[in-house]
Amino acid sequence: MKRSIRIRVLAASALALIGLAACGGDESSSECPTITEGKLTIGTGTPAYYPWVADDAPESKQGFEAAVAYAVAGELGYADADVVWVRTGFDEAIQPGAKNFDFNLQQFSITEERKANVTFSDPYYSTNQALVGYADSAIAGATSIANLKDAKFGAQAGTTSLDFITKVIQPSTEPFVYDDNAAAKAALEAKQIDAIVVDLPTAFYISAVEIEGSAVIGQFPLSDAVGADNFGLVFDLDNPLAACVNEVLASLKESGKLAEIENEWLSGYTGAPVISLD
C-alpha cells in the first residue's frame, strides 16, 4: 500500500508539473481525461440528502455538495450543461469494475484504509461528530463523555461515526448498527438506544426533519483517536483526473469560493453544545 501511495504522489506531482496549463480550461486534454469526452460525469447518493443536495436534485446546484460539484466543474472548464449526474450507492462507488462517473461525492470520509481501493481528492469539507437523541432522554445535558459510558448508542453502518463510538466514547455496551436513519429512529422510539452518532450537519438535518421530537444533544471536539471527518471526492483508483481536481480544489480554497459555499449551506449547522472528551 505504501508503495502505491508513493507512486501516486509521484504521478500526481509529475502531472501537476506537466499539466498545469492543460487542466485550466482544456477539458479534452489527456492529462485530465473524463469517461465521456467533453462531459464531466459526477456521481452522488441515491437519494442525496439535504443539506448536501437540496430536494434530491443536484442539477439545481442547490445544496453544499451540488454547489461544490458545479464549482469544481466550472474551474475544470466545463459549462453547467456539460455536467452529467449519475446516482450510485456507496457500494457501487467502491466496487472494482469500471466506474460510470468521473468522481463521486456523497460525504465519503477520507481514510487511510480506503485509499488502497479508491483514490480520494483532498478534503472539500471537514466536520466533527454529534449526538442526536430525544430531549427528555437520560443523556440530554451531558457535558463530557464520562456521562455517556452507560448509554446505548446507534450508528449507521459503514460510517466513521461508528468508529467514533467504539474508539472515543467507548460505552459499556456494544453499539447497535442500522442501515438507515429510519431504523435508527425506530430504535430510538423503542428506547433500545439513547442516541445516534452522526456528523454534525447530518445531525441537524435528522433532528429537524427526519426524527420528530429529537434534538442535537451535543457535538464532540476532534480527537486524536479519530481525526476530523474529512470528506473527499472519490475517483476510480489512480484516476489521473484526481490530480487536476486537487488543483482546482486548492484554488477554490484560496479564492475563498469554497468557504463561501460552505457558509451558504452549512453555517447554520455548528451551534450545538460541546461535549468534552475527558
Add this chain to the structure above:
Amino acid sequence: MALGLHRRAGHQPRLNSRKEHERRQRRRSSLIAAVSTLVVLAAVIVLVPRMPRWDRVKKSFFDVEQMRDSLPRLIDAFWLDVKIFAWTTPAIFVLALLIALARNSRSPALFPVRALAAVYTDVMRGVPVILWIYLVGFGVPGLGLERPYNSPLLWGSVALAMTYSGYVAEVFRAGIASVHESQRAAARSLGLSSGQTMRFVVLPQAIRRVVPPLLNDLVSLQKDVALVSLIGPIEILRQANIDKAKFANFTPFIVAALIFLAVTIPLTRLTDYLWHRQQRRTTGTRVAA
C-alpha cells in the same frame, strides 16, 4: 437394485455380464464427471486472470491481508449468529410441533384451534421474514417495554422463531399425515387413547420421516439469523458490512461466506446422507442416469 433377487441369481453368467456392464457404465460416468470438472476448473483458472481488470477484482474481493485482518472480528461476530441459532431452534421446534398437533386435532370442538393454526402458518409463511423482524423487533418494544425487555436481540429472535415455526409446523404436519391411517386404527384397537396414539405411534414415525426436510429448514434458518442485524445487533454479515465500508474492500464478505460454508456444508451433507439412507430403506431401488 432388488438385493434379494440379485443375490439368488448371482452365479448366472447373463447377470454377471449385466454386472460387468453396470460397472463399466459407472466407470464411464465418473470419468466424464472428472473430465468435465477439470475442463471447467481449468477454464476458470486460465481465463479469469486474463480479464483486463482481474487485478482490481482480486484486490477488492480476495485480498489475503484483508482476510487475515477481518477474520478474528468476523469469527467473534459469528458467535452471535451461533447463539441466536442455538436459542431459536428449540423454540421453533416446540412451537411448530404444537401448531402441527393443533392442525391435526380431530375433535369437532377444536375447530377454532385448527382454523387458528392454519391462519398462523399461512400468515407466517406468506410475509417476508424481514418484515416480521422489523415489526416484532421494533414494534413490540415500542409499545413501552423497558430495558432489558426491549432488547432487539430478544425480539429479533422471537420474530425468527415465529416465522420459522410456520414452516416447520407444515413439515411436521406432512410427516404426521404420511403415517398410514391403519397405524392409528391398530393403536386404537389395542386400547390406546387418541392422545397416546399420537404420542407413542404416530409422532415417532412422523418425526423420523421428516428429519431431512427439518435439517433443510435449519440450514436456511442459519442464514436468516443474519437478518436480526437489521434492527441493530452486530453479527457476522453486519461486521463484514462495517469492514467493507471501512476498507472500501469486499473481501470481508468472502471471509463471512467461507465461515458460513464451514457450517452449512457439513449440515447439508448430513441432510443428504440421512435422505439417501431413508431412500434406501423405503424404496430399495435406484435407476442409473
